[in-house]
Amino acid sequence: xxxxxxxxxxxxxxxxxxxxxxxxxxxxxxxxxxxxxxxxxxxxxxxxxxxxxxxxxxxxxxxxxxxxxxxxxxxxxxxxxxxxxxxxxxxxxxxxxxxxxxxxxxxxxxxxxxxxxxxxxxxxxxxxxxxxxxxxxxxxxxxxxxxxxxxxxxxxxxxxxxxxxxxxxxxxxxxxxxxxxxxxxxxxxxxxxxxxxxxxxxxxxxxxxxxxxxxxxxxxxxxxxxxxxxxx
Numbered sequence: 744x745x746x747x748x749x750x751x752x753x754x755x756x757x758x759x760x761x762x763x764x765x766x767x768x769x770x771x772x773x774x775x776x777x778x779x780x781x782x783x784x785x786x787x788x789x790x791x792x793x794x795x796x797x798x799x800x801x802x803x804x805x806x807x808x809x810x811x812x813x814x815x816x817x818x819x820x821x822x823x824x825x826x827x828x829x830x831x832x833x834x835x836x837x838x839x840x841x842x843x844x845x846x847x848x849x850x851x852x853x854x855x856x857x858x859x860x861x862x863x864x865x866x867x868x869x870x871x872x873x874x875x876x877x878x879x880x881x882x883x884x885x886x887x888x889x890x891x892x893x894x895x896x897x898x899x900x901x902x903x904x905x906x907x908x909x910x911x912x913x914x915x916x917x918x919x920x921x922x923x924x925x926x927x928x929x930x931x932x933x934x935x936x937x938x939x940x941x942x943x944x945x946x947x948x949x950x951x952x953x954x955x956x957x958x959x960x961x962x963x964x965x966x967x968x969x970x971x972x973x974x975x
Contacts, residue, residue: 745859746770748789750780750806751821752799756844760793763848764855777801781809785913785963789816791858794838796822796829804836811837813911817858821851872907875956875970877947879904888947898923899943906957906967915964940965 747764751757752775764771772787774780777798784792792810796803807818817840820833825843833841839861840854872879878887884900886893895903905922906914916936923936944951958968 744768744770745791746772746787746789747855748772748774748780748783748787748792750774750792750794750798750803752776752795752797760851763852767852769855775799777803777806780806784810786915786918788909788918790862791817791819791855793819793821793855796820796824796833804832807833807837813909817862819854819858821846872904874907874910874967877903877907877956879907893946895943895946898939899946902939902943903947906965910967910969913960913963913966919965 745768747769749757749760749764749771751760751773757773757775761771761773772783772789774783775798777800780794780798794803794807798806803820803822807820810816810818818838820830820838820841821844822829822833822841823844824830824833830841830843839858842851842854870881872881876889878890879885879900880887881904886895886900886903901923902919905919920936923939940957941951944954944957948954948956955970956968957965959965
């Protein structure tokens, strides 16, 4: 099921589109403010964002630029801002499509489907991850720190790849556990996750007691923290 983050403050539009999108089989997450959208974005791995420009506490343009710093997720602007300069700006800063209100539901659904298909077709799996002095050669399943090969268990390797594929994004324990299995393909629990984190830090951090790559975000989870000049 594809996840859509819908950022909109108009309740009538939210109610109408929510019904239509859920009927199409999408999992929908709704944010009515800039702050709510940033919080939700940090917690879920969505496949597409539908974004209004005018929000009560900020601009959809600013949110788009924030997201583009770390993600290529498809962004579709859905807004009453219909001036040519506004449309151009939305596309230039990283939007993938732009629909002005009022709109036809069938057209919107077609655009959403097209963006998701395009995203699937062009998102080829990475063969190398490289940031913060850590390099992962995914075809060989080899990991290097500052050019020196390090040995990771299967679980540690999966955990490292998941972090590096989501730079500067806070990942909740639930999100991590949903992607992480042990060598026997059994789900691990929160206690085991803490052990995995500690062991991985011991191998990739310069000082595991004060980690700078995998950082803890209190009451939220963990994130792969991009150091200055740390991403290639």
